[in-house]
Amino acid sequence: MKTQTLLSRASPLGSSLNIVKQTFPAHRGKPVQRVSFVSGLHGDELEGLYLCHRLIQALRHIQETQPEAFKGEVHIYPAANPPALNHGTRLWPFYGSDMNRMMGPHSGSSIPVQMSQKIFEDLKESSDLVVDIHASNLHLKELPQIRIIEEFSEELLPLALQTHTDIIWIHPMAGVFESTLGYNLNKLNIPTLVIETGTCLRIEPDFVDRLFHGMMHLLHHQGVLASLPSDIPSVPAPQVIYPRGVGQASAKHSGLFVSRVALGQRMGEDEIIGQVLDPVKGVVLEEVTAPGNGLLFTLREQPAIHSGALLARVALDREPKP
Numbered sequence: 001m002k003t004q005t006l007l008s009r010a011s012p013l014g015s016s017l018n019i020v021k022q023t024f025p026a027h028r029g030k031p032v033q034r035v036s037f038v039s040g041l042h043g044d045e046l047e048g049l050y051l052c053h054r055l056i057q058a059l060r061h062i063q064e065t066q067p068e069a070f071k072g073e074v075h076i077y078p079a080a081n082p083p084a085l086n087h088g089t090r091l092w093p094f095y096g097s098d099m100n101r102m103m104g105p106h107s108g109s110s111i112p113v114q115m116s117q118k119i120f121e122d123l124k125e126s127s128d129l130v131v132d133i134h135a136s137n138l139h140l141k142e143l144p145q146i147r148i149i150e151e152f153s154e155e156l157l158p159l160a161l162q163t164h165t166d167i168i169w170i171h172p173m174a175g176v177f178e179s180t181l182g183y184n185l186n187k188l189n190i191p192t193l194v195i196e197t198g199t200c201l202r203i204e205p206d207f208v209d210r211l212f213h214g215m216m217h218l219l220h221h222q223g224v225l226a227s228l229p230s231d232i233p234s235v236p237a238p239q240v241i242y243p244r245g246v247g248q249a250s251a252k253h254s255g256l257f258v259s260r261v262a263l264g265q266r267m268g269e270d271e272i273i274g275q276v277l278d279p280v281k282g283v284v285l286e287e288v289t290a291p292g293n294g295l296l297f298t299l300r301e302q303p304a305i306h307s308g309a310l311l312a313r314v315a316l317d318r319e320p321k322p
């Protein structure tokens with residue numbers, strides 16, 4: 001494994017802010033493919049850091065014991081936003097900048113812009129395929145999933161199917177994606193898969209286990225690894241959903257949301273997901289029911305809610321008729 005510091009800048013107190021890139025080169029000759037993993041662009045999303053740790057550990061072991069298995073090249077950028085990771089915040093401290101909104105063509109020369117652009121350019125130069133790993137916010141917990149903007153689905157879906165996440169969600173473009181890493185690399189024809197999992201500031205080891213197995217399968221499928229370690233299980237293919245296949249349950253009242261179901265559970269139509277309570281008056285305001293038969297893949301984690309808040313999403317077994 002080769003460790004490289006992509007960019008180093010002094011923090012106000014003099015310590016260094018470094019973006020580190022770990023590289024596993026092909027054993028011999030030209031790599032069949034170059035795959036990159038990025039995590040921590042948002043500093044409060046830690047699931048990806050743990051996933052990168054698992055990948056580095058496993059790949060290092062393969063390199064030590066079976067180096068000829070490396071037919072391709074792997075780059076891992078485990079902590080893309082060091083100051084925000086140190087603060088446990090989504091945004092770059094002091095500037096309040098979102099590194100995942102400074103990718104692609106961008107003006108400005110602040111340190112967050114420099115670091116974002118450096119990562120973007122480096123990924124562009126050294127990758128044929130990129131996986132950008134994110135976690136949810138503190139309000140909603142998500143099953144491991146890959147989200148794909150419609151216009152890139154033809155290219156990305158076959159790749160995403162190899163990762164064995166629970167869900168692949170194909171959704172329309174929105175303005176908010178324009179300056180993201182995923183959108184800009186995909187626009188340059190570098191296929192980029194965006195993972196969303198768990199919640200921020202937490203680690204769900206079971207979810208990361210599944211993602212780790214999925215990423216190893218992806219490396220194998222792409223020919224980067226000639227063989228898979230025997231302890232990587234095969235897992236079922238993900239469920240692919242389109243906007244009409246996502247059933248949402250939202251709160252009709254403000255209150256306290258208490259749920260007794262578990263993420264990943266199969267729900268029947270109208271089955272109870274939880275209750276919205278008025279804790280002051282001691283009354284139940286609302287029974288929240290599943291919007292259809294399917295897999296519960298998003299669940300409200302932060303219980304204090306306002307009316308209209310999203311409480312759950314179900315990947316429907318069957319899309320409703322138009």
Ligand SMILES: [Zn+2]
Nearest residue numbers: 042045134135
């Ligand atoms: Zn994120």
